[in-house]
Amino acid sequence: MNLLNKIKIIVALVLSAIFCFEGNAQKFYAQVNAKTVQVGQMFECAFIMTAGSLSQAEFTAPNFKDFEIASGPSQSSMRQNVNGQVSESLTLAYLLIAKKEGKLTIGPATMSMGGNKLTSAPVTIEATKGTPQANQTAAANGKPDGSEVFIKTSLSKSKCYLGEQIIISQKVYSRHQIIQFQKFNPPTYESFWSQSLPSTSGNQTAVENLDGVNYYTFEIFRNIASPNKSGKISLLPIEGEVVIRKQTNAKPRNIFEQFFGASGFEDMAVKATSRMVTLDVMDLPAEGRPANFNGAVGSFGYKVETSRQSLKANDAFNLKVTITGKGNVKLIDAPKLDLPESFETYEPKMNEGANSRTYDFLIIPRQEGDYELKNLDFSYFDLDSKKYVTVPSPNIQIKVLPPDPNSTGAQVYSPQNNVKETENDIRYIKKGDFSMTRTSTEFFNSSTHILLITTPFLALILGLMFRSNYIKNNSDMVAVKERKAVKVAKKQLVKAEKLMQANSKDDFYTEILMAINNYLSHKLNVPLADVSKENIKNVLTTRKVNAEKIEKLMKTIETSEYAKYAPGAVSGNLREVYDDTINLITGIEEDLNIKKA
Helix, strand or coil, rough: CCCCHHHHHHHHHHHHHHHHHHHHHHHHEEEECCEEEEECEEEEEEEEEHHHCCCEEEEECCCCCCCEEEEEEEEEEEEEEEECCCEEEEEEEEEEEEECCCEEEEEECEEEEEEEEEEEECEEEEECCCCCHHHCCEEEECCCCCCECCCCCEEECCECCCCCCCEEEEEECCCEEEEEEECCCCCCCEEEEECCCCCCCCCCCCCEEEEEEEEEEEEEEEEEEEECCCCEECCCCCCCEEEEEECCCCCCCHHHHHCCCCCCCEEEEEEECCCCCCEEECCCCCCCCCCCCCCCCEEEEEEECCCCCCCEEEEEEEEEEEEEEEEEEHCCCCCCEEEEEEECEEECCCCCCCEEEEEEEEECCCCCCCCEECCCCCCEEEEEEECCEEECCCEEEEECCCCEEEEEECCCCCCCCCCCCCCCCCCCCCCCCCCCCCCCCCCCHHHHHHHHHHHHHHHHHHHHHEEEEEEEEEEHHHCCCHHHHHHHHHHHHHHHHHHHHHCCCCHHHHHHHHHHHHHHHHHHCCCCHHHCCHHHHHHHHCCCCCCCHHHHHHHHHHHHHHHHHHHCCCCCCCHHHHHHHHHHHHHHHHHHHHHCC
16 A cells, blocks of 8 residues: 555544534524614524534523514434544524614523533624614515515505405515425415415425525415405414425545535425515495396396296296306306296305306296396496496396296285185185084194103203313313323324334324324423423423333334434334334323323
């Protein structure tokens, strides 16, 4: 072996030793995304902890006396395995708002772990006078200042009329590449009728410049909505997790990465939220409102047509009303018909198109004669002219001929003096004196009569008892959550079993982790956001759960978290993990119930 090869080997060994040492070194520091901020605007302050293991770490936040906490702490974590050396990093981020001008200091935070106590250095920022116009613009844009990932709620109009259609869009903005979305629930809009629309993003992210900064964007929700009440209506914020791909400052894993300047990327789940947006809804004017107005707002066409205008009594004809145009077509009710007394009708059949709605009435005239259908006009509120518009409909003449005498099902309206009485036909009420005879058996005071009278009271008493028991059982929300804990876990494990059968390892471990966390949150009455290995271990130990079961639970959680944040890095028998999880939940449930009893 020549001298040059020996030197290369020695250099490689020295660099590996340095990297291994740095991989296990504990670091704790604070950073902000801006050193100069405006009063009233948000900025991000993050505390980063890196160590070989963070399972025992306890974070103590600093004193934010000169700041208002807008949100946080949002938590993200990462686990790395470099040359066999495992290291973990934890980031706790706050969105802060400076309360006053001047040089403001964010005090030191502390992180305690395994008897060691690390303290971050104080951070000083310069707070300048805020610009009201800038603050209003940021609020209108729905952008939390200083946030790298956020959701912007946009309205096609900030002010509209009652019943007017608007478009509501929720779009995710990220400074880093968007990988996927998770834990997003479709928004519900109180005080609105709404219908979801296809996203304009399709399956592609786009790049958009907002306030001079480029963001990756994706429209996650798009809805068409009509307010059903007037006044100031607030659209509540939505939230979810966005998995982004972010460049790291990790040390090169080997000598080749060092020479070629390679840098790493990590995928992390970041919580994203939107701001509350307010819509000003104006009531429709009372002046000039037609009597037949039924809430149509927009611009519409209207047509009334009949299937025939001459028919025999007891035959049927169709009256079809078609409304087309742009506006709240889907909210327009069937018109009320002003029909002659001898005309029978039923609930109309409704057919709906993209921008139309048709009501088809079946009408049966029962008595001959010449009739006129009138008052069939249609009124709507026109958004362009800001006035009510009435679309007239001509009066429709209907000629009803005498009924077919051979029709067995005919129902004919005739005066009493024209009815011929027969022994086998239904006759009008008989007038004059008549005698009544008493039957041998009477229903009054019989056992059946008494049973029918007492049954409702007995049913009422049983119902009140059942309701009282139900209220008693559900008044203690902690007990209710405990009872539902296993049910919640089973529901999650059903999904995990399907993923196991499909051999989808990463999603399988995610569902296993969610099943365990949801079970522990419900059973131990711990908020889901506070479910951590340390908290759960302390609570289970206090509740005197078997120590071996607790240790197995911690290992299962750790494996599942590792699989979640390092997809593809975990291998093993999925069936064994699935069975162990069921046994763990069953065992913990037995221990907790025994101790409770």
